C-alpha cells in the first residue's frame with residue numbers, strides 16, 4: 691500500500707469534493723487495514739466470497755461497496771452488511787436486492803451500472819435498457835414496492851484506451867444518464883456518480899464524477915489478470 695499515493699489522491703479529491711472508493715480486490719486484509727488506519731472507510735470488492743471473508747475479519751465501520759458482476763442467487767450472502775451495490779444491471783437483480791434488504795431490515799444503496807465502453811466484455815445497461823429499467827423503477831416506487839433499495843445514481847467504466855477524447859465522451863454520456871435519473875426520481879437522493887479509475891480519474895472528475903474507484907494507484911498493480 692502506497693501511503694504517499696493515497697495522500698496525493700486525497701488532496702486532489704478534497705479540492706473537488708469527490709469521494710474515494712478504494713478498490714481492494716485481491717489485496718490482503720493487512721493491506722486493507724493499513725489504508726483503514728490512514729482514515730479510509732469506503733472499500734470496493736468484485737467477488738462475493740472474497741468480500742464476505744474480508745467483511746468477517748475487518749472493522750465493522752468499513753462501508754463495503756460491491757462493484758463486480760453480481761448474480762441474483764448471491765445477493766443473500768452480502769445483503770446483511772453491504773453498504774452499496776454499484777453494479778446493478780437488471781431489474782431482476784434490483785428486485786432480488788430489495789427482497790433481501792427487506793429481510794435484513796436495512797437499506798441497501800444501489801447504482802445502475804451503465805455500459806459506456808466500446809469493449810463488449812464490460813457489463814452494464816445500454817441506454818435503451820436503462821430507459822426501460824428506469825420506467826420500471828418509477829412505477830415500482832409509486833406503488834411502494836421499492837422500500838429498502840435506495841437508488842443513488844450510476845456507475846460506469848470507460849474504454850481502456852489512450853484516446854482521452856473517447857474516454858471523455860463516454861463519461862459525458864454517463865453524466866447525462868445520471869442527470870436523467872435524478873430528474874426522474876426527484877424524491878430520491880440521486881447523488882452518486884461513480885466513474886473514474888486509476889488511469890482516467892482526472893478526466894472523470896472534469897466530467898462530473900462524485901466518486902472515483904481506485905485500486906492499483908494505491909495498492910500497486912494486481913498480479914493476476916482479473917479486473
Ligand SMILES: *Cc1c(COP(=O)(O)O)cnc(C)c1O
Nearest residue numbers: 713757887888903904905906917
Ligand atoms: C478493478 C476495478 C476498479 C479499479 O481499477 P484500477 O485500475 O486498479 O484503479 C474500478 N472499478 C471496477 C468496476 C473494477 O473492477
